[in-house]
Amino acid sequence: MDSLNVKKFLKFAGVLVILSELAAVVTGPPGNPTHPWVGFKGSIADPTSLLGLFTTSRGIVFLVYGVLVALIGYLLKTKNKFVIKSQELQRTVSSNKAFRIVFFSALGVLVVLLPTIVKDAFWQNAMVSQIAIFVLLALGLNVVTGFAGLLDLGFVAFYAVGAYATAWCTGALPLPALFGMHLNTFYAIPVAIALAMVSGVILGIPTLRLRGDYLAIVTLGFGEIITVFANNLNGVTGGAMGTAQVPHFSIHLGPIKYNWGIPPVPYYYLTIVFVGIFMIAFSLLEHSRVGRAWTAIREDEVAAESVGINPLKYKVLAFAIGAASAGFAGVMTAAQTNYVSPATFTLGLSINVLVLVIFGGMGSIIGVVFGAVVIQTVTMYLIHNPPAGYQPQDLYMYIGLLLVVMMIFRPAGMIPSRRRTRTHAPSASGQE
Amino acid sequence: MENLFDVTDVSLRFGGVVSLSNVSMFQKRGEILAVIGPNGAGKTSLFNSLTGVYQPQEGTILFNPKDKPQLSIIGKKPFTVSDSGIARTFQASRMFNALTTFENVKIGAESHKGIGVLGAMFRGPATRRDEHTSDEHTWSLLEFVGLKDRANVIASALSYGERRRLEIARGLATNPEVLLLDEPAAGTNPSEKNDLAILIRKVRDEMGVSILLIEHDMKLVMSLAERLYVLNFGSVIAEGTPDEIRSNQNVIDAYLGTASEEETDNA
Numbered sequence: 057m058d059s060l061n062v063k064k065f066l067k068f069a070g071v072l073v074i075l076s077e078l079a080a081v082v083t084g085p086p087g088n089p090t091h092p093w094v095g096f097k098g099s100i101a102d103p104t105s106l107l108g109l110f111t112t113s114r115g116i117v118f119l120v121y122g123v124l125v126a127l128i129g130y131l132l133k134t135k136n137k138f139v140i141k142s143q144e145l146q147r148t149v150s151s152n153k154a155f156r157i158v159f160f161s162a163l164g165v166l167v168v169l170l171p172t173i174v175k176d177a178f179w180q181n182a183m184v185s186q187i188a189i190f191v192l193l194a195l196g197l198n199v200v201t202g203f204a205g206l207l208d209l210g211f212v213a214f215y216a217v218g219a220y221a222t223a224w225c226t227g228a229l230p231l232p233a234l235f236g237m238h239l240n241t242f243y244a245i246p247v248a249i250a251l252a253m254v255s256g257v258i259l260g261i262p263t264l265r266l267r268g269d270y271l272a273i274v275t276l277g278f279g280e281i282i283t284v285f286a287n288n289l290n291g292v293t294g295g296a297m298g299t300a301q302v303p304h305f306s307i308h309l310g311p312i313k314y315n316w317g318i319p320p321v322p323y324y325y326l327t328i329v330f331v332g333i334f335m336i337a338f339s340l341l342e343h344s345r346v347g348r349a350w351t352a353i354r355e356d357e358v359a360a361e362s363v364g365i366n367p368l369k370y371k372v373l374a375f376a377i378g379a380a381s382a383g384f385a386g387v388m389t390a391a392q393t394n395y396v397s398p399a400t401f402t403l404g405l406s407i408n409v410l411v412l413v414i415f416g417g418m419g420s421i422i423g424v425v426f427g428a429v430v431i432q433t434v435t436m437y438l439i440h441n442p443p444a445g446y447q448p449q450d451l452y453m454y455i456g457l458l459l460v461v462m463m464i465f466r467p468a469g470m471i472p473s474r475r476r477t478r479t480h481a482p483s484a485s486g487q488e
Numbered sequence: 489m490e491n492l493f494d495v496t497d498v499s500l501r502f503g504g505v506v507s508l509s510n511v512s513m514f515q516k517r518g519e520i521l522a523v524i525g526p527n528g529a530g531k532t533s534l535f536n537s538l539t540g541v542y543q544p545q546e547g548t549i550l551f552n553p554k555d556k557p558q559l560s561i562i563g564k565k566p567f568t569v570s571d572s573g574i575a576r577t578f579q580a581s582r583m584f585n586a587l588t589t590f591e592n593v594k595i596g597a598e599s600h601k602g603i604g605v606l607g608a609m610f611r612g613p614a615t616r617r618d619e620h621t622s623d624e625h626t627w628s629l630l631e632f633v634g635l636k637d638r639a640n641v642i643a644s645a646l647s648y649g650e651r652r653r654l655e656i657a658r659g660l661a662t663n664p665e666v667l668l669l670d671e672p673a674a675g676t677n678p679s680e681k682n683d684l685a686i687l688i689r690k691v692r693d694e695m696g697v698s699i700l701l702i703e704h705d706m707k708l709v710m711s712l713a714e715r716l717y718v719l720n721f722g723s724v725i726a727e728g729t730p731d732e733i734r735s736n737q738n739v740i741d742a743y744l745g746t747a748s749e750e751e752t753d754n755a
Contacts, residue, residue, distance in 0.1 A: 340608065340609050341609055345598045345601070348594065348595050348598075349599065351586060352595050354586075356583070356584060358566075358582060359582035361541075361565070362566055362570060362575075362576055362578075362582075362659075363659070363662055364571050364600050373605065
């Protein structure tokens with residue numbers, strides 16, 4: 057038994073060492089036409105510091121990294137197995153309820169106090185525009201991909217619909233403003249969410265009859281169509297320039313007057329309120345009849361139909377509900393930056409959101425929030441204080457590497473959904 | 489009294505392959521009816537046609553539920569068919585593997601109650617009452633099929649026999665008038681087979697649900713079924729009581745084989 061574990065570990069470590077040596081070559085110095093091997097040799101032989109302890113050749117440094125990651129991953133994996141075993145027979149929801157309440161209230165307090173702890177202007181802005189917004193997007197995509205099991209590669213379309221709807225309501229587009237007047241940005245929230253949901257239904261009804269790969273391709277197309285429309289319908293969307301006239305939020309309710317201006321902190325609070333609302337709403341949905349129907353469709357569509365579940369209806373519902381939080385993210389982006397342009401809504405962004413969901417744990421609300429916060433924070437950190445040798449265009453290579461490692465060690469994500477981990481559990485109590 | 493099922497001249501083709509040709513059959517209310525035949529005879533195709541999974545090109549399938557209007561099944565979707573009171577199990581068990589036994593059955597119990605997103609989100613009193621009745625219904629069915637102590641086990645951890653019973657409970661949860669069982673005894677051991685036969689008879693006697701059964705285990709079929717149809721190459725070649733079928737020369741040639749052959753084999 058032990059020798060088997062050692063063998064397994066060596067296999068994992070081998071894969072990781074190969075991957076990390078590949079990373080060493082890719083990130084090393086460039087070659088040149090006269091000496092094509094210079095880059096390769098330099099990648100392996102150049103002196104580099106190992107975790108700041110001592111200096112040795114790059115090849116060895118990356119080898120050590122590979123082994124370290126393998127070790128950490130292996131420990132996490134074996135620990136995870138143990139957790140699954142203990143969960144197999146009994147759900148442990150009630151037993152650690154007190155712990156969960158304490159943990160989440162502490163987390164809540166931290167989130168509320170965060171802007172007073174982090175005073176740096178860059179980070180305060182990043183917390184809203186790069187972290188909280190992406191949490192919203194990841195929450196929405198999690199409903200579609202995690203709960204209902206539909207791979208959506210054009211999720212950014214709903215984000216775009218939300219942002220353009222906001223611009224439309226507030227009269228920032230060349231179009232005549234919606235309802236014939238320039239509305240306060242707050243009124244744009246329900247309109248944008250409703251329009252995003254409607255576009256989810258419009259996209260969903262014809263396409264959700266498709267399954268798997270076909271659906272992914274069609275959603276990819278939908279995402280591109282929205283971008284092309286935004287770029288070219290000059291008279292409607294303002295074309296490639298977009299619009300920079302979306303007003304900030306403001307409240308004028310009798311004696312209460314407040315304007316959200318340039319500083320990001322008020323937006324932060326507004327966004328986390330909505331993040332909280334979406335988290336609670338989606339979690340209630342997950343554990344309701346609707347969530348169970350989604351899981352049933354994801355697990356076996358034919359069997360789900362045979363017990364009376366209409367798959368198309370529930371899939372369209374998942375699209376519409378997922379689109380709602382993306383639509384709201386669109387409102388926040390438009391209102392905070394005053395600016396809506398097609399350049400924001402790229403395929404890369406759709407993929408980025410999907411990475412957050414996969415990393416955090418498909419189908420796990422806490423997981424995707426964690427995934428979005430961690431990956432976006434690391435990304436922002438790399439942009440803000442790039443370490444020596446880091447180049448911005450390398451970011452997606454590292455993220456790709458991270459995903460490869462994840463698929464080996466924690467295929468269900470960092471904080472897996474209970475419903476998804478259970479599928480991986482071996483058969484219980486020696487029944488077979 | 490009208491029949492539960494009236495199947496008239498149903499033909500099903502996939503391209504040039506004829507799966508069912510001019511199949512006519514009926515089932516009386518409350519009957520345990522079996523369909524037997526060699527592999528590839530079209531038994532499962534018939535089931536899929538009866539539940540809306542396949543759409544036969546010719547013929548009519550009429551279903552007469554007790555309190556609901558008559559339904560012409562061809563052209564209907566499986567979930568509509570399920571709504572009207574037809575439940576089924578599958579040849580290879582199809583469960584929702586990521587969910588517990590309890591949740592599997594509960595999905596059947598609540599699927600006919602409409603969507604209610606807002607109700608699900610806000611948990612109003614009506615929703616909670618609904619959940620409560622679904623829970624009660626689920627518990628009573630788990631007790632009925634003998635899976636009560638396995639309620640919180642994930643479905644993929646159940647044994648074959650338990651999976652079969654889970655599928656039966658999930659089907660019964662939709663409050664059907666007829667339960668279609670596709671080879672329920674496949675992969676079960678003799679004692680599980682025996683329990684299954686008792687359970688199937690109990691479903692009919694205590695719940696008043698008619699049974700339509702596909703099965704290869706002749707001992708089980710002959711002891712359970714009140715009437716049988718025999719399919720071969722997509723056509724009905726015989727119909728009758730177990731005794732009639734056993735002595736029908738066509739059936740013996742196509743499927744059962746002769747007793748003397750078996751004896752020679754055993755000797």
